[in-house]
Amino acid sequence: MIRVLLSVLGHRYSRPLRRTLALMTAAAVVEGLSYALLVPVLRELLGDTPEDAWPWLGAFGAAVAAFAVLRYLGDLSGFRVGTALLRGVYHRLGDHLARLPIGWFGPARVGEVSALAGQGVLQAMSVIAHLLAPFVSAAVTPLTIVAVILACDWRLGLVALAAVPLVAVIQVLTARATAAEDAERAARDREATGRVVEYLRAQPVLRAGGRTTERFGLLDDALRQVRRAARRSTLSTLPGALGLTLTVQAVFTAVLALGAYLALDGDVGAAELLTVLVLAARCADPLLSLAELGGKLRGARGELARLDAVLRTEPLPQAARPVRPAGHGVEFASVTFRRGGRTVFDGLSLSVPQGQRLAVVGPSGAGKTTLLHLLARFHDVDGGAVRVGGADVREIGTPELMAHFAIVFQDVYLFDGTIEENVRLGRPGATGAEVRAAAAAARLDEVVERLPEGWATRVGEGGARLSGGERQRVSIARALLKDAPIVLLDEVTSALDPVGEAAVHAGVERLMAGRTVVMVAHRMRTVQHADRIVFLDSGRVVEDGTHQELLRRGGRYADFWDLSLAPSADG
CATH class of the missing domain: 1.20.1560.10 (ABC transporter type 1, transmembrane domain)
Structure with missing residues (x-):
């Protein structure tokens, strides 16, 4: 005993x-x-x-x-x-x-x-x-x-x-x-x-x-x-x-x-x-x-x-001599990754130069969110390497690695505290002015103004007292306050109404400005201005190019784009 x-x-x-x-x-x-x-x-x-x-x-x-x-x-x-x-x-x-x-x-x-x-x-x-x-x-x-x-x-x-x-x-x-x-x-x-x-x-x-x-x-x-x-x-x-x-x-x-x-x-x-x-x-x-x-x-x-x-239970191993990334570009080099007995990626290669925006689209189960998880090192790959600034993420210290990422997921979890406390998680030492500036950029200030307790409003467990769009604005403000050089976005507007989507989209645009971005989206209109788009299916890059190039090819991406326009046409 x-x-x-x-x-x-x-x-x-x-x-x-x-x-x-x-x-x-x-x-x-x-x-x-x-x-x-x-x-x-x-x-x-x-x-x-x-x-x-x-x-x-x-x-x-x-x-x-x-x-x-x-x-x-x-x-x-x-x-x-x-x-x-x-x-x-x-x-x-x-x-x-x-x-x-x-x-x-x-x-x-x-x-x-x-x-x-x-x-x-x-x-x-x-x-x-x-x-x-x-x-x-x-x-x-x-x-x-x-x-x-x-x-x-x-x-x-x-x-x-x-x-x-x-x-x-x-x-x-x-x-x-x-x-x-x-x-x-x-x-x-x-x-x-x-x-x-x-x-x-x-x-x-x-x-x-x-x-x-x-x-x-x-x-x-x-x-x-x-x-x-x-x-x-x-x-x-x-x-x-x-x-x-x-x-x-x-x-x-x-x-x-x-x-x-x-x-x-x-x-x-x-x-x-x-x-x-x-x-x-x-x-x-x-x-x-x-x-x-x-x-x-x-x-x-x-x-x-x-x-x-x-x-x-073995945690993710830490490098004995951590290295620092030399830049903010990201790369997947012949990545193989298996989970639950299933091969998610087998020899995937993909790169995003510093300051560019990559959009990842494809059917459900294609491995889009897993791509983001591997970048943030939520898992380790089984083969190949994931690199940030030319350095393997396994060789970068965890605090240093996470300092490079601002992550906004579709399902936002907020802690049972005030709105300000949840925003400050992005950078606890930020001044009040910096917090307000990040909130304004994310259009969170509009939410705060109409709440009786303002910044002192408690959000409830998981953010239950706020709507989905309001939670997303808190998440974007938190990411803006962190001011990380690489932004990972995962379906951030897929479950929002048009008004909420417009507000969140404006905040996302400010968040992406001047940063390396990898975004996953189902709503095709959110990806057309990306520098590069890849269509992922069954863990493989099926198509790769700009929005206009992929439409001209008339392949899988073009089919997805036409399907995204179909409801509007019917209306």
Whole structure:
């Protein structure tokens, strides 16, 4: 458990964690040793001079006080270390997720990461703050008590010692028996979390289909599976809990029987026997608590293992000696890229000189958006190279690479903050005047002026309080504020009404001015003024040229252009 925890967090946390563990172990040992003082206390109390027990009672009180101080320090250290570890694991998980390839974040990852980042991390980190001290006490205190019993009478000590391997075997067998069920329960929990997210996102579709009063079958099935997995997981722990209880009771009965026999035979005094029975009874309580603690620790260990697996996922490699691009042109050199068992590009070559605009058109699934993702290094290519300013993007440091790009996607995500805070993400250190200038260029100021709270208007999660066109204006203002030399545009006007499209188009024109641009578009009118247009199909460049050249050829691009004009002609 501790090894996995340190693997998750890194060894810079090893010293405070080991110090906490040492304090908890010392408290458990002192607790066990304090019971050894019951031997002289009871011997004097049951002897001819009970008043002689006072010094021993004082020593017993001092030992209990020492235990209390050590336990307090151990628990306090546990809470502090647990809090530090919680903060550390969230930072490390967030940093790691930000470095993973975009392709890793498939649909199944939503529920997994959501459950892991929420309940999973809290459960795993609660080990230090809430479970470690009771577990150390339940394991170490009984062992210390057994050592005390051995010192009192070796025969009774050996009987008590027999419980140690039996309890260890039961714990190991219980862990093995419940491992599969625990993993199944965790998998069902993650699936159910994903279904809940899916159900929330599917509300517009469900309501449009008139299914507002129906139950969501996929979610219901997932919740039923969670209930069944929880029942099986609980049932799988019963044999271990019953076995532990029977073992502890059987050993205690054996100590009682042997002690009575030795006392009747005169080999053990009444004070010693009474002390051994008190110690044995005190030993039983923490041992019985191991069943509950073991279940919680197994659950936490499972979450730690899953967290460790995510953190072990290889991020995009970083260059040992990053280079700086010598310009702002982009190039795809014999690029091969595969995803999900499908070859998206096979030997694709394409270049955009600095300051020119390239438009990419083609049918859905042709690889247009993937082209932009490879430029921004959301994925690494399987063959060939993607270059920016003559440098392979894999050899450019991530901060340097991203500083070269301003990206505007079709689906704009805004954080639940104010409009100004979302614009400032482009350049956090920008002045107020620079933010206002970028907003004016994107025609975002028109939106701000008609909102009651102006720049302080909160946009809601994902920008839910703004329309699609308004979100796009925020995104364009953010890109303008960043002032990057290369602009990547992905279908930025495809879902807008004519008024919104006109406003966004004006902002896009300002964004593209004087920059290297790669744009993906379905609305053909937005690409006719590009310096160069490529028609992409099945990951291959089918046609390449200017708007007029491609129309004269009468090929695929010309067909697309005619189709884009057809609705207007019919109207």
